[in-house]
Amino acid sequence: MGMCQLSCQNKTSKQDKTQKYQCSLDTLNALNNYNRNKDKPTQEFVACYKQLFEALKEQNQIDVIKQHFAYFNKNNINNAAYQILLKQTEAYLLNFDAQYPAANNAFRAALKLVSKNPTDEATKAALLRSYGSNFIYLGQYDSALNAHLEALNIFEKQKDSFNIYQTQVEIAIDFYYQKEHEKAIANAQKCLQYFESHKNTAQSAYTQSVLATLYYNIGNYDSALKIGYASLENRKYLNDMRGIAESQNNLSLSYMSLGQWDKAAQALDTALQMMMNSKDERQIPIIKQNLAYCYWKLGDDAKAIQYLNQVVEQATAQVQIDALANANKKLYSIYKKQGKLDAALEAYKNYKSWSDSLYNIDKTKTINELHIKYESHKKEAQIEQLKAAQKLETTKKIVYLILLVSVSLIGILFYRNAKNTAKKNSLMVEKVQLELNANQDALNAFTQSILNKNKLIASLEEQLTQSQVAKAQPEPILAEDNEELSNLYQFKILTEEDWRQFKIHFDKVYPGFIQRLRAAYPTLAPAEERQFLLIKLNISNNEIADMLGISQASVKKNRYRLKKRFNLSEQEDLDLFVKTISEKLV
Numbered sequence: 001m002g003m004c005q006l007s008c009q010n011k012t013s014k015q016d017k018t019q020k021y022q023c024s025l026d027t028l029n030a031l032n033n034y035n036r037n038k039d040k041p042t043q044e045f046v047a048c049y050k051q052l053f054e055a056l057k058e059q060n061q062i063d064v065i066k067q068h069f070a071y072f073n074k075n076n077i078n079n080a081a082y083q084i085l086l087k088q089t090e091a092y093l094l095n096f097d098a099q100y101p102a103a104n105n106a107f108r109a110a111l112k113l114v115s116k117n118p119t120d121e122a123t124k125a126a127l128l129r130s131y132g133s134n135f136i137y138l139g140q141y142d143s144a145l146n147a148h149l150e151a152l153n154i155f156e157k158q159k160d161s162f163n164i165y166q167t168q169v170e171i172a173i174d175f176y177y178q179k180e181h182e183k184a185i186a187n188a189q190k191c192l193q194y195f196e197s198h199k200n201t202a203q204s205a206y207t208q209s210v211l212a213t214l215y216y217n218i219g220n221y222d223s224a225l226k227i228g229y230a231s232l233e234n235r236k237y238l239n240d241m242r243g244i245a246e247s248q249n250n251l252s253l254s255y256m257s258l259g260q261w262d263k264a265a266q267a268l269d270t271a272l273q274m275m276m277n278s279k280d281e282r283q284i285p286i287i288k289q290n291l292a293y294c295y296w297k298l299g300d301d302a303k304a305i306q307y308l309n310q311v312v313e314q315a316t317a318q319v320q321i322d323a324l325a326n327a328n329k330k331l332y333s334i335y336k337k338q339g340k341l342d343a344a345l346e347a348y349k350n351y352k353s354w355s356d357s358l359y360n361i362d363k364t365k366t367i368n369e370l371h372i373k374y375e376s377h378k379k380e381a382q383i384e385q386l387k388a389a390q391k392l393e394t395t396k397k398i399v400y401l402i403l404l405v406s407v408s409l410i411g412i413l414f415y416r417n418a419k420n421t422a423k424k425n426s427l428m429v430e431k432v433q434l435e436l437n438a439n440q441d442a443l444n445a446f447t448q449s450i451l452n453k454n455k456l457i458a459s460l461e462e463q464l465t466q467s468q469v470a471k472a473q474p475e476p477i478l479a480e481d482n483e484e485l486s487n488l489y490q491f492k493i494l495t496e497e498d499w500r501q502f503k504i505h506f507d508k509v510y511p512g513f514i515q516r517l518r519a520a521y522p523t524l525a526p527a528e529e530r531q532f533l534l535i536k537l538n539i540s541n542n543e544i545a546d547m548l549g550i551s552q553a554s555v556k557k558n559r560y561r562l563k564k565r566f567n568l569s570e571q572e573d574l575d576l577f578v579k580t581i582s583e584k585l586v
Contacts, residue, residue, distance in 0.1 A: 172191070265294040328351035527548075
């Protein structure tokens with residue numbers, strides 16, 4: 001790659017005529033390229049560099065982008081288009097170098113600049129898509145999903161099919177991290193069909209790699225291997241080193257599940273070397289985790305621990321929470337098997353700490369909850385429409401009665417029609433009310449099932465405690481290490497699935513209540529929100545303690561924090577406040 005002539009286009013809006021610039025760009029020599037273009041008008045200067053950066057991104061020439069960016073950054077022009085491209089490229093490079101918090105700041109700065117220029121919607125959508133993917137590395141899955149959905153909405157308005165499907169692949173990854181594997185697969189399959197029909201080999205290969213991981217997670221190893229090989233072959237054809245490394249890593253997952261540890265280790269060694277050569281820091285902790293697991297299964301504990309410690313070091317610097325949790329979990333298993341109980345306990349504590357942190361970051365705004373929010377608003381709108389229709393019909397009846405005096409026959413016909421319409425609306429209101437009553441019954445039944453489940457849990461916990469004492473086992477146990485404990489984890493008090501089902505029932509009875517509560521009190525913590533909702537359902541403190549798996553003293557402390565959160569005095573009744581808060585939420 002050397003000297004080239006690129007036709008660069010700068011579109012200020014759909015209504016403006018497209019301006020074309022013939023840019024003499026030296027892609028090999030960044031200094032020479034800068035000297036050629038630095039004295040050009042700002043609009044032309046920015047347009048040519050934008051075209052250059054986009055072309056180099058497609059070719060994965062990250063080092064070359066960095067060289068050109070250093071000179072582009074010298075101008076420091078007080079121009080919106082220049083500043084947006086500056087921050088956009090800076091964010092891209094920071095993400096590539098696995099500096100995720102710094103990348104987040106750059107993305108936010110770029111989006112803030114773009115928001116001042118509403119005509120540049122395409123740039124905003126592209127930024128949002130990359131912003132969402134950066135959130136994935138930080139473990140902030142709810143923020144990732146929201147950014148991707150916002151980008152998708154813009155691309156759909158622009159009817160940009162290619163970018164719609166490109167964004168849908170990222171949403172499939174969001175589904176994956178929220179354990180919605182079937183939805184993720186359906187999404188990715190549609191995208192793959194589109195890219196293959198348009199003969200886009202690069203995007204087809206990427207989507208195939210995503211699908212290979214998804215099939216692996218549902219235990220369909222044959223499909224995972226088949227489509228994983230297809231992704232690998234496409235990337236070899238494109239000579240995409242980073243892509244080949246990613247495909248090798250994904251293939252290793254199926255090898256491991258089939259017990260082919262040597263084959264998996266060989267694929268991972270290749271993937272690690274290629275990823276390091278490409279200087280892409282983002283995937284290295286994931287590859288090293290998988291490689292460590294292979295070496296442990298092959299009996300090389302020392303090498304496994306060495307790789308896992310490297311993962312902890314890298315993931316800590318990168319704030320890659322998911323990698324930190326998984327690495328410490330694997331270290332716990334190795335140390336426990338070696339009988340190094342102190343090291344095992346320390347690794348276990350770290351695992352729990354990062355795992356809990358990951359859970360707290362993920363606000364569990366799954367697609368199901370977004371659908372519930374949509375349905376709640378639709379139901380509320382339906383009720384309001386019916387009430388308005390009834391009010392209108394009442395007014396009509398008065399008018400019809402007046403007309404009856406002068407035009408009796410016509411008046412009677414109109415009156416009967418109005419009466420029938422009012423009756424239909426009344427029946428519809430009654431139907432909606434019956435639905436709400438049924439939803440209330442379902443919510444009560446679900447809550448009672450949780451309370452009943454706790455009795456079983458208490459009994460099982462007592463059995464496990466006695467078993468633990470009898471075995472004199474001092475170290476903590478993970479679910480996968482103990483069959484009885486595994487049973488207990490399956491019945492864990494108010495699991496993530498329990499809460500998802502609970503919120504589904506709750507939203508049907510109180511449409512939009514949770515969203516309005518979060519909007520009115522955005523600092524309300526997840527634990528506070530859960531206790532708040534249980535209080536609203538007249539659940540006693542003892543039952544709340546059982547359902548949340550905490551002590552009664554903790555319940556009282558939470559109640560005290562809730563009173564402070566809502567600025568209630570000691571004399572004011574928290575329960576009464578919770579039950580009447582609906583009137584205050586708009």
